[in-house]
Amino acid sequence: xxxxxxxxxxxxxxxxxxxxxxxxxxxxxxxxxxxxxxxxxxxxxxxxxxxxxxxxxxxxxxxxxxxxxxxxxxxxxxxxxxxxxxxxxxxxxxxxxxxxxxxxxxxxxxxxxxxxxxxxxxxxxxxxxxxxxxxxxxxxxxxxxxxxxxxxxxxxxxxxxxxxxxxxxxxxxxxxxxxxxxxxxxxxxxxxxxxxxxxxxxxxxxxxxxxxxxxxxxxxxxxxxxxxxxxxxxxxxxxxxxxxxxxxxxxxxxxxxxxxxxxxxxxxxxxxxxxxxxxxxxxxxxxxxxxx
Ligand code: SF4
Ligand code: SF4
Numbered sequence: 001x002x003x004x005x006x007x008x009x010x011x012x013x014x015x016x017x018x019x020x021x022x023x024x025x026x027x028x029x030x031x032x033x034x035x036x037x038x039x040x041x042x043x044x045x046x047x048x049x050x051x052x053x054x055x056x057x058x059x060x061x062x063x064x065x066x067x068x069x070x071x072x073x074x075x076x077x078x079x080x081x082x083x084x085x086x087x088x089x090x091x092x093x094x095x096x097x098x099x100x101x102x103x104x105x106x107x108x109x110x111x112x113x114x115x116x117x118x119x120x121x122x123x124x125x126x127x128x129x130x131x132x133x134x135x136x137x138x139x140x141x142x143x144x145x146x147x148x149x150x151x152x153x154x155x156x157x158x159x160x161x162x163x164x165x166x167x168x169x170x171x172x173x174x175x176x177x178x179x180x181x182x183x184x185x186x187x188x189x190x191x192x193x194x195x196x197x198x199x200x201x202x203x204x205x206x207x208x209x210x211x212x213x214x215x216x217x218x219x220x221x222x223x224x225x226x227x228x229x230x231x232x233x234x235x236x237x238x239x240x241x242x243x244x245x246x247x248x249x250x251x252x253x254x255x256x257x258x259x260x261x262x263x264x265x266x267x268x269x270x271x272x273x274x275x276x277x278x279x280x281x282x283x284x285x286x287x288x289x290x291x292x
Pocket of ligand 2: 063064065066067071072104105106286
C-alpha cells in the first residue's frame, strides 16, 4: 500500500470558465466524436481549444491492453466505424481547427492494428480541411507482421507529425506497460523516420512512476539514437485509486534540467514540465520544430 501523495502547488490549476470551450463541446456531441481533452479532463483544455487544437480518439473507447496508468476501458472493442473518418474530417473543418492530434486505443484485434483506419482519417482530413496540420499518436502495432503492414499503409498517407509514446523507462515496462515492448516501440519510431525522412517524429514519457533521473536520461538517449525529433516529458497523475500510484512529483527544476538535457542531445523540440501532455502545445511545438 502506498500513501497518496499530496499534489504540489504547481500541479493544481485553475480552470477558467469560458463559452468557447462550451461551443466546441456541443459540436463534438452533435457529431458523436470523442476527444482525449474531455475524456481525460485535461487541465489544458481551455488553452488548447482556444488555440484551435484538439486531440481526437478514433477506433472506439475500449482497449485490448491494460496499462496500469491508463484510464481507458479494457475489453473487446467493436469493429471500426466506417463513417468515422468523414465525420472526424467534417468536424475538424466545422470547428476550424488548425492542428489536430488523432490517436487511438490499441487494437490488437485488427490485423493492421488500426493503421488503415488512421490512414483513411488522414485522407479525409486532407480532403475536407486541407490546411489543418495532422499529428497521429499511434499504438505500437505490435504483433507478427503488424508493424510492416502499418508502415506500408502509412507510406502513401503520412501525417505531418508521427507520434508514438514510449511512456516510461524500460526498467518499468513489465509493471507499467505490460503487452508492450520497449525496443519494439523504438524500432517503430526509427522505421517510420527511415521511410519518411521529412516527417517529424515525436515521443513522450511520463514521470512519477518510480523511474530515476539516470533512467529517464537513458530513455531520451535511446529515442535520439532512433532518430526521434521531438519529445514531451510530463508528470503522471493517477486517474483513480485503482491505477498506478504517483510515486513522486518531479519538481519544475528537474523538468527544466531534462529539457536542457534533451536539447543537448539534439531534439528539435523538447516540451518538459509538470503539466505537459503528449499533445500539449502540439501546434506551437511543431511550428518551432519546423513542421510547415
Ligand atoms: Fe487536449 Fe492534449 Fe490539449 Fe490536453 S494537452 S487539452 S489532451 S490537446
Ligand atoms: Fe491505455 Fe494505450 Fe495502454 Fe490501451 S495501450 S491501456 S489506451 S495506454
